[in-house]
Amino acid sequence: MALVLALVGCSNSGDDAPNAPASAAAGGVPAPPEPEPVEVSELPLPPVAPSEDPGACTKELNPRGTGCVGRDASMQSGGFLPDGTSVTAVVTFVGAPAAPDPGSGYTGRQLIVVKTDGTTFPNGDAWKCVTCGVPDQNAAGRNEPMDYPQPFNDGKRVLVGTNIVDCGTHPIADAACTPDQTHVYPIRWQNTPDDSGKGGNLRELRIHPDDVHLGFNSFTLTGGKLGQFAYLGRLSFNPAPTTGESRGPRYDVVDVTRLFDPEDTQPVEVDPANPGQLRVNPGALAVGELRGFSKDGKEVTYIGSPTESSNIDVFAADLTTGEVRRLTAHPEYVDPIDLSPDGDWTVAMDTRGSDRQMFLAAMRGIPPVTDLITTSVTSSTRNNGQRRFFQPILIDRYGDCGDYSGQRLNASGDGGPGAVNDPNWNGMADPKWSPDGTAVVYWQRLALPPACGGANPLPCEESTEPGGRGVRMMIAKLTSREPAPAPKVAPISDEVPWGVKYVPGTPPPDRPHPPAGTYTLPGAKGGTATVEITYTEDGFAIGTIAVTYDGFTDDGTYVIDGTEKVSARNPSLTVTTVDWFSDLTGTGGGVTATKKTSPDGFHLTIDVMTNIFDATGTLTTTINGKEYKQPANGT
Structure with missing residues (x-):
């Protein structure tokens, strides 16, 4: 297509x-907007316990017995509920008293709702824990990931990690949404022909505005290298599964389309x-x-x-x-x-x-x-x-x-x-x-x-937050704006014409690359780039790309000349090492630019999961005399 x-x-x-x-900007593009007034303030969170020891969250810290977080406890803010005055978040509670104390449920990673308008919930807290104290039978098969909390537009459900928190007929923020009324349903994606096993890996889930469809990503392992594809599927509630794990009530992702066509x-x-x-x-x-x-x-x-x-x-x-x-x-x-x-x-x-x-x-x-x-x-x-x-x-x-x-x-x-x-x-x-x-x-x-x-x-900085907390949730109010809500969205089609339907059990496709060889890449308005592509010894992946630019220009004004050569290899699944040699210049349109490596090249090894910079040699870009240098190692 x-x-x-x-x-x-x-x-x-x-x-x-x-x-x-x-x-010039593209035709019909209006002038950029002027800066607008913004008021930024902090939203309330549970009090901070001095340690994670049981009972560290005392009545003195939280007289209502509704939990404490740690100084460095992980959290993540999420989306607004439909009322527009409360927002979801995930926090990690610590220091809860032991059972049978009523506060014992305020432990671990949990979904909360936070007021954004200065009001409080009926108990006087500006926040409410939604999943604390949910009975085990209401959360059978609950998945471990608890991140990216996104409310459905019905206000009664929240997507959290690979789970859906559901309060039945009650809005999540309502006082009637109590632990006994709340269920946590896992989400499962069939990835085997006979629908056996735990299902496919789901990450970075995003709920579609129709409240019916789900977007997600899934990692792949190809040729010893980590990759991923994006998918769109439809959520289907399954009250009594007969295949796959787990067998409790769950949401299945069905009619899945991979958002890619090789x-x-x-x-x-x-x-x-x-x-x-x-x-x-x-x-x-x-x-x-x-x-x-x-x-x-x-x-x-x-x-x-x-x-x-x-x-x-x-x-x-x-x-x-x-x-x-x-x-x-x-x-x-x-x-x-x-x-x-x-x-x-x-x-x-x-x-x-x-x-x-x-x-x-x-x-x-x-x-x-x-x-x-x-x-x-x-x-x-x-x-x-x-x-x-x-x-x-x-x-x-x-x-x-x-x-x-x-x-x-x-x-x-x-x-x-x-x-x-x-x-x-x-x-x-x-x-x-x-x-x-x-x-x-x-x-x-x-x-x-x-x-x-x-x-x-x-230099490190001492936190000025209550209890020395190392995370905070902020709201930026655009004070000159009039409300402009989104339209109500009807369920979209399961079909994505430019995607490919996923068939459970089939391997992911390869992302196509040009074959090895020497090519010409013409500039849109003049000049060329000569590109030499060399594959690794096993012929599975591109190992080196060398480019020579000769008067290359896409707009007829700004011209690129010089050479660039990069080789890449993967010592392990998530680690990439590159050897980079660059000697490029760009001139025209009031711009003089260079992108240059040191004579011995720029050599970087980095893990995509940890992001710690570790390089030898230098890579420096200079624009109209201003130099941009690489970060120091370890920074």
């Missing part, structure tokens, strides 16, 4: 972020009309990791293959037509996002402003050829272990454009310890819009050792 990129905004033009070549157009491929040439198709449906859906239910959002080399962005694709929109284009890294109820805005957790990724991606307009083997590496440098460099960024529908690169929601403050813009407090996943589009909730974690202190040049 032929697909084209929807050129509806600057993010799709490729000339749309700091240090990009200057050019026979379809690929991001970088051999031109079928010219076998000696490559072509780059920015409209290819290269769904990497599914991130969610538009509020009208028509689009799926995802991290896709780069449009520009080393620049990781988020895209949206129409589930019916396959039309693709590039939502972000800044050279920094973006991952967690949420589209506004009216569809006109994106809130993104992005590293922009930190310069974390600029040594790799600041030089714009380089076609994503070496990215065939470097994407896992370039995306993994965004973090320093548990320290992220994300901040919440508000971006209009037309995306990064010229000097416009969105508005940081928490820009106000003095930057000192505990301030809303304290750089030691980093955004996590996922930011979420309120139902009326007038507020965004997000959560942050304070940098802790070894991501600060000791050998790390970033």
Whole structure:
């Protein structure tokens, strides 16, 4: 099926972020919005226990006996309930008294609901634990993952990890939603022909706005390398399963479609009309990791293959037509996002402003050829272990454009310890819009050792939160906005025309790459890139890509010359090592850019699961005299 990129905004033009070549925005794109007023405040959480020892959560700390969290206990904020005045979160309770004390149920990772309007629940708490004390028989087969808490639009159910918390006829936030009325149902995906076993691996689940369909990702292992595909399926309640594990009531994911077709157009491929040439198709449906859906239910959002080399962005694709929109284009890294109820805005957790990724991606307009083997590496440098460099960024529908690169929601403050813009407090996943589009909730974690202190040049900071808590949940209110709620969404079709129906038991497909050989990649407006692709000795994967640019230009103004060569190998399942040699220049349109490695090259080994930077040699990008250098090892 032929697909084209929807050129509806600057993010799709490729000339749309700091240090990009200057050019006009795509036709019909309005002027970027002016910054708008934002009020940021913190939402309440349970009190902090001094330790995880049983009974450490005393009546003095919590007179109501409704639990405590730890100083460094993990949490994750989620989405708003339909009432617009409460938001879901997952916290880890510690220090509960032993049974039969009524407070003994406030232990472990649990779903809570937090008030956002300054009111309280009937017991006087500004938060309510939904899953604490749920009887075992109401949670038979409950799965361990408890993350990404997302309410259904009916307000009576919440997707949490690979479970659905269901309060029957009662809204989750209502006083009538008590533990005995609450059920926790596991979610299962059939992955064997006879429907035996525990089911397929599900991760990063996202509920579709129709309350019926579910998007998710699943890891693959191919040729000793970790990969993943994204899927869309329909949730079907199964009250009495006769196959698979477990046999208690559960939700089955049925009519599953893999959001990928190996026979379809690929991001970088051999031109079928010219076998000696490559072509780059920015409209290819290269769904990497599914991130969610538009509020009208028509689009799926995802991290896709780069449009520009080393620049990781988020895209949206129409589930019916396959039309693709590039939502972000800044050279920094973006991952967690949420589209506004009216569809006109994106809130993104992005590293922009930190310069974390600029040594790799600041030089714009380089076609994503070496990215065939470097994407896992370039995306993994965004973090320093548990320290992220994300901040919440508000971006209009037309995306990064010229000097416009969105508005940081928490820009106000003095930057000192505990301030809303304290750089030691980093955004996590996922930011979420309120139902009326007038507020965004997000959560942050304070940098802790070894991501600060000791050998790390970033000094550690003492938490100013109650009890020294190292996590916090924030709300950014867009005070000048009028409510603009999302439309009610009818159930969508199970069919995704550009996807492929999943057949249980079939192996995942390979992501196609151009065969080994030497190719020409023509610039859209002139010049060429000569690309040499060499496979590994076993012939299974690309091992080296070498590119020579000669007057390469896609816009007729900005011209790239020079060479780049990258080799990649995988010492283990999640570890990638690259040997990178770059000597590139870009000139024109008021921009002078270089991307250069040291004479001995840049050599990086990084684990995609831990994100600890460990390199020898240097890779430096310079834009109009400003140098962007790589992070120090271990930072």
